[in-house]
Every structure is written in C-alpha cells, then in structure tokens.
Amino acid sequence: MFAPLQNDTFLRACWRQATDHTPVWLMRQAGRYLPEYCATRAKAGSFMGLATNVDYATEVTLQPLDRYPLDASILFSDILTVPDAMGLGLSFAMGEGPKFAKVVRDEAAVDALAVPDMDKLRYVFDAVTSIRRALNGRVPLIGFSGSPWTLACYMVEGGGSDDYRLVKSLMYSRPDLMHRILAINADAVALYLNTQIEAGAQAVMVFDSWGGVLADGAFQEFSLAYTRRVLAQLKREQDGVPIPRLVFTKGGGLWLDQMASLDCEVLGLDWTVNLARARALVGGQVGGAGKALQGNIDPNVLFAPPAQIDAQVKQVLDSFGQPHTDRTASGPTHIFNLGHGISQFTPPAHVKALVDAVHTHSRAMRQAR
C-alpha cells in the first residue's frame, strides 16, 4: 500500500539500533518560520482551515523536507484536535494561541465529556494517509497527540495560561473530577493514536507539553499515570511492522528516572537536561534495555550565526557522547531535535546550518571512534 522506506535512520535510532549518523528532525518543523508555509496558510485562511484540509496539511508537512535533509516527518496538525472533537470548539485567532469556545470547570462539564467519535477526526487520519503516500518512502511519518494532562490544561483554562491557576485549582480542590477528565482523555488519546497508526503513522509521539508545570507528586498522579494509561492501549505494530512510541515531557527532567519505566521506546528531553546524565540514567548499555533519547538543543541557538550554531550542535552531540555502533545489538542512541518547537522568527538558512552540522559531526564522531 505504501512505498518502501528509503531512510530508516530515525526508526533504527528509536529501536536503539546503530546508525551511520544521528538522525535529526525538529519539533514544529512545518511552521511559520518558512515563507512557503505562510503562503499555504494564507490560502487556507486559518490554522484550522489548514489543519483540516488534507491537501494543505500534506503540502506543509513536506515543505521542510524539500529544504533540509531531515530524517523524519511529523504530521501537520495540532495537539488539541481531540478536545475539539469532544465538542469544545477549538479556534486560533490570528497571532494568538488556541482558544476553546467551551471550558470544563465543573462537574456538569465533566459529566458531558466522552471519548469522541473518531469520525470527527477523520480529517487527521486522511491527512496521515495522504502524507504517507506523498512521502513515498523518503522518511518515516510520526503521528502525535497532546498528553491527557496537557489536553486537560487547555480544556480547563480555555486556552494558554502562564500560571495554570484554573486547572490547578480544580486539581487541588476536586481531584476526583480531574481524574475523570484525565481517564477520558487517556482513552481518547489512545484511540486517536491507534487510528493514526492504522492510517499510516510509522511512529507516535505524546506531547506532555505542560507536565513540567506540576508539583512533584502531582506530576506522577495527574500526568505520568495517564501517559502510562495511553501507552498501555497503543498498538504495538501495524501490518507486521513495529511502531515506536515517543514521550516528551517539557520540564520533566527531574522525573526522568520515573519516566524510565514508561512502556515507550524514546524519551524526549528539553535543553535543561544534561544528555550525558540522562544517558547514564535511562539510556542503557549495549545489549541491555533502555530508552532512546531525543533532543535537546535550545531553539534560541538558531538565532546565532551559523558558526555558533555549528559549535552548539557539536556540544549537544558531545554531551550525549559516542552512540553505540554495534550492528548486532541494541544500545544507547540519540535522535537530535530541539528542546521545544522551533520559533516562528527563526531564519530558515540557520535551520540548514543546524541539520548539516548534526549530520556532519555525528558521522565524524562515529568515524573517530
């Protein structure tokens, strides 16, 4: 049904298999920093107009691949499609973040929540299949969703927040209601990701963008437990091919040892985490179990001149250290990425400097061995 994969570097690294270079992709790689993206978005009229149109979503997903030799693509969509399908009414005002027409702040609103009919998300699954076909095997396609906790933040706050006052007020005042929201979110996210897998996603990633705002203790109870509930329900393979699962908790570095027990293949890290320490903690040994690590350069490095970008990329690669090169066993691997989504103000030429630096230096590291 789909063309054979030509570049499996990303998937090999997910499975902790040796690769010739460190694969690289960038969170939000199809985005406003690219003039061609802005042109497509202008045609679409709005962000949701873009995300719900299969042809536009396919077009923008492939745009960064035409500019840069990236090792993976990621579905163009939003982390909030699931609560939108629950009937909360997602919109994006120009130049602003997401907004929900309805919010979930009391028992009646929680009572009204349910796992949405996946038909309401058909546009996402159609986009997955369309993108996978358009990729024609160039690189693998990653599907994704927000984590149950991250979705709950937006569902309660009604949009972005700088203090998470409303969602935390509910959590501390009525933990029973918060657990009900999270259980529904987890089951919805699992079904959503499984349907993406069936539609053609070759890996799936859970973005726990706001897990890091929780207190120690609350993180484990209200975020990690529900990410676990999602993972437990995910399909392990599609058409005989195993599907790796990635989890990224922004600001979750302090809980890395607890995330080591998640039933997933890859842990994403933000720039505050020391990669050598993370590798020692959860990366495992050659021949042993462990997690592949993804990350973690500060996206603001991309505002420096190319020479500085090159030096910073080298520093991140060196911090992880030599990836294993044993073709007969699994072992510690690194997938290069930003520690957060790319900024809309990023000069596109600087992205090229970054991607090239990752490939060049990571090949040299393996040869210097």
Add this chain to the structure above:
Amino acid sequence: MFAPLQNDTFLRACWRQATDHTPVWLMRQAGRYLPEYCATRAKAGSFMGLATNVDYATEVTLQPLDRYPLDASILFSDILTVPDAMGLGLSFAMGEGPKFAKVVRDEAAVDALAVPDMDKLRYVFDAVTSIRRALNGRVPLIGFSGSPWTLACYMVEGGGSDDYRLVKSLMYSRPDLMHRILAINADAVALYLNTQIEAGAQAVMVFDSWGGVLADGAFQEFSLAYTRRVLAQLKREQDGVPIPRLVFTKGGGLWLDQMASLDCEVLGLDWTVNLARARALVGGQVGGAGKALQGNIDPNVLFAPPAQIDAQVKQVLDSFGQPHTDRTASGPTHIFNLGHGISQFTPPAHVKALVDAVHTHSRAMRQAR
C-alpha cells in the same frame, strides 16, 4: 540601634539550627492579594511610587505580619531596582509587568553600563532601615535582589518574555557581551545587597527567577557563575551578627548538586523538586555541612479549600521529613515557603490556613519524634 529580635526561628533555620517549628514566610507576601496593600498602592499612585516611598514601603511590608504569624518579613521592593539605577528607566503599567525605557542589545549599550551610584538606590536602603525599626524585633527582615542573569534578561528583553529570544540570541551570538553585562550586574548586586545589610537587612536573598530557562551548560556559565561572583563579595556579618544568604533558582532543580557548592546558607526550591531527594542531595547530616532548604508548595494550592491546603502542607512537611532537633549541633532544616510568588487572586483566608497548618503540623512532627 534596632530592637532585639523576638522570633529567631527563621534565622536559626537558615543556620541549620534546631527550631520548635518550621518557620514560614511567603514570597511576595506583601502583595495584591491583600486589600490593604491595594489601598496603599492606590494612595501611592503606581508600583514605583509605592516602592520609592519609605513610609508606604514600610506600611505594606508589615501588612501581612499583622494578618498572619509569619516568621520573617521581606523588604517590599522590586528585583529590577538595580538596572533602573543604571539608567534604564523602570516602569510598571497598570496590570502589566515591568518595562524598561532603554534596552541593552548591542555593544554600545553594554559599553554604557556601569555599577550604579548607590545613592540612586537610597530609597531602598532608607526603606530597609525604616522597616527594621517598624518591625521592632518581631521577626527578621530579609533584603533581596534579582540575580545577575535575571536582571540581564529584563535589561535585554526590555520586560518580561515567554521565550527569552532576545537575551538568548545575544548570549549565543555574542557571549563576550553577555559576560560583560553579567560581570557588571554581579558587582552591582553585591554592592546593593551589602548596602542593604548595612541599612539593617538581617538576611539577603538572590532571586534567580529566570535561571531555569537556560540550557544545561549555559546555566552554569551565565547564571550560576555570576551568582557565585555575587556571593563572594557579600558581607558575612553586620555589627557582629552573621548574615545568612539565600539563593533561589526557579526551575533549577536539575542543578541542585552544583548549587550545593555555592557559598550560601539556604537554597530555595520550586514545587517541582522532591524535598526528600533535595535533602539527601544537599541538606547534609546532623553535625555535618549542608544547605538549609526553603520552599516549595505550589502557590496554586492556595486556591483549594482550607482542608485541602492543610493536607498539601502536611505532604510538603512530610516530604522534607523530620527536621533535626539536636540543640547542640547543626543539621538539616526546612524553611516553609511557596515555590514561587503568591498569586494576586489568592483568598487571604487561605493564607491563614496555610501558615497555621505549617506551624501546627511542624510542631506535631517534632513532638511525635
């Protein structure tokens, strides 16, 4: 010159000496959640009108002490007074964050920076002396400043930021200029805190509010090194009384082991940090060296009903565990605080529930021993 201290619980805990209860104070305890604060601020006309008027600053500093049995007071001022004295022109628009009229984004602006004449900050030192007199020995008075890195964030960005793009662009592009800014800031902060000590501050705290936004590596080079430079210059005592030094890096939990080597007595922690782990890492043993720990309840707990506040306070106290009770030696101590400044939306009655819960439970813990 000043009345003798009646409640030395906070200072004893700073020095890792046994206390009968866990002392508690709250970051931003004199603030907008108190109607009496809003009334004084209305009289003053503006935030800076309030901060620069000795009588008003004294009045609002004492307001929370009249409501709650807090164990310490903190100078009412802003972390950005130092760059204001450097000539950058600080202002606060109603309902908005701080804004600087001038910004520091190029070599010419850096060339123009210098440690300011402390006479320009006379209003702060006068407030310190006035507050210390008005306290009349009730509780100790804490002086404070922003950290060199945190000041630099505002000086470059010109105000708050959600991505720190400008300050990080400068840092990654021209680290030499950033180091020059930070060296000046560190020397200015040290002089500023020493002058607060001479004016009557009985402890001083460095707020590294934005240290946690830095990448691993950058934090050590651009934040921690300059906090160290401040600490190295601080007065150790005043009139024969030793002055404890507190450092709080919001989001700095991952670097706690490196902060253990700071020449200070107390480390502040935000709510993401597990207190038991922090204590094991840097709290030391009875009779041995270590840091007192300050923090770290999520300020959003204060939006829950009093029964939940009580339970969460108990959980934080239990997480630190039994403080040492040996009156003949120093050992692990805990100073209760929020993990960040109190929200303006906090119900004042809930603050009473928190303070009472800290005192009640922490006394009971020691007796249950």
